[in-house]
Amino acid sequence: KNQVEQSPQSLIILEGKNCTLQCNYTVSPFSNLRWYKQDTGRGPVSLTIMTFSENTKSNGRYTATLDADTKQSSLHITASQLSDSASYICVAPNTGGFKTIFGAGTRLFVKA
Amino acid sequence: GAVVSQHPSRVICKSGTSVKIECRSLDFQATTMFWYRQFPKKSLMLMATSNEGSKATYEQGVEKDKFLINHASLTLSTLTVTSAHPEDSSFYICSAPTTGTDTQYFGPGTRLTVL
Secondary structure, three states: OOEEEEEOOEEEEEOOOOEEEEEEEEOOOOOEEEEEEEOOOOOOEEEEEEEOOOOEEEEOOEEEEEEOOOOEEEEEEOOOOHHHOEEEEEEEEOHHHOOEEEOOOEEEEEEO | OOOEEEEOOEEEEOOOOOEEEEEEEOOOOOOEEEEEEEOOOOOOEEEEEEEOOOOOEEOOOOOOOOEEEEEEEOOEEEEEEOOOOHHHOEEEEEEEEOOOOOOEEEOOOEEEEEO
């Protein structure tokens, strides 16, 4: 069964601290894995996209890693800011790249 | 990057009425668009795949007669919620992939409240 599981479900951190969000996927065949940021009441915005041959990809303070052997991905946020408060969704398309499997998301709260 | 817009951003309607939501790809053409609904604190759930020039493909459990989808052009797909009920209240989001890639760009969403 194609699934994407994320942890933790929610996370509270202080501004300036780092954090890491986890994503385990069982999607086959695997095409790529993406992390999206979704602000409350808004549509998701892409942060990173990684194919199975990529181990890490950065986008500013966001760094995603991918282990295709263990089927795990992580999103590391460095020096968090209040504006990082959002839901972070791990997404894995399967065959054809369009039948997308969404994780339930991690809700991150950054406090001053 | 590519931009997808939705209109309206929020709508309140009475039970029994119909509501149309538009999804537009502003700077690219999209032969395929996707419609999702999202309940509070839940992830996106794919409702249907909108195909330009042909019928939409609905996910299991989604009533095609209730959620009418029309992909009239390469830049516009519409979702009409017919005979709306309070349980249809949700956040509806569309997305579209750019040609030649499987990168999806999401619209900002439409908040539907049915009274």
